[in-house]
Amino acid sequence: MTKEELKIKIEDILPAATFDETGEWLNILIEAKAWYGFAKQIRSSRELEFDYLFCLTCIDWKTHLTMVYHFTSTYRRHTIVIKSKLDRNNPEIESVAAIWRTAEFHEREVYELFGVKFLNHPDMRKLLLTDDWSGGFPLRKDFEDPINMIRL
Template sequence: MEPKEIAELIKDRYPAEVKEITEFRGQTSVVVKKDRIKEIMKYLHSTPELYFDYLKDLCGVDYANKKDNRFEVVYHLYSMRHRHMIRIKAEVDEDDCNIDSVTDIWAGANWHERECYDMYGIAFNGHPDLRRILMPEDWEGHPLRKDYPLKADLGEMEWKGYKEVIETAEKNKQYEVR
């Protein structure tokens, strides 16, 4: 089945949830509201003619000052049986920065959702172990947000563990072989 046909099936089944269908360079994206994302994903996974059994990727996007809803969670789905693909984009508002987890549909979503949480601060409701995966537990902020400071010398905002790493590196310079 062609991606455009799949997008139309989603729109027919969830007309109030589908905000937009776009196509660019042969790839189709369906932009949906986040409220029923789990239901939409279960439909895509469980419907025999669709059978999206593989979550290729899940990532976050920050559209700071460019869209009404600042964030999107993007799902790339693939059906190994039917060899078709679709991209689903769920809009997430900055003031209500959470969305339902899909880990009970695709176990592989676990790490992807944790990374999205860690880097963007988007919480996944019902996730079995939502905690940082790339940054240390005591890290403050979310590094892939557009408003995250890029300056290296953050003063008091600097991660406390960074100072320890620098001090240890300085102390261990005596052991370097030249």
């Protein structure tokens, strides 16, 4: 499907979604609350069939956090980017590990490096950092490490 067709289809599923077409792929901005229901639909819809989550990450914009999900359909070969703004002080979003199992590890990574809490995640523990880590969230912009040099 082309960008335009994708846009029409997604407007059908979630009228509240807003779009940004400047990038290479269609960017869809949604409310965190609507995410899980919307995720289930884009996975199961026969015309969309987004079965491959190839990139899941988060961006710290200093005023808020943005979750970014990149999806491709391995049958139809179209790609979309889904973004959702989160409150920086209490970031919470529904986990999609039950729909795309690759999300389980990626969400654990975002959880420890950005502090985003994924609701209903099967195993919400630290993955990369040590278990007794208490130094904050390393990939947030205000993180400073007094011992290890990470800034040149």
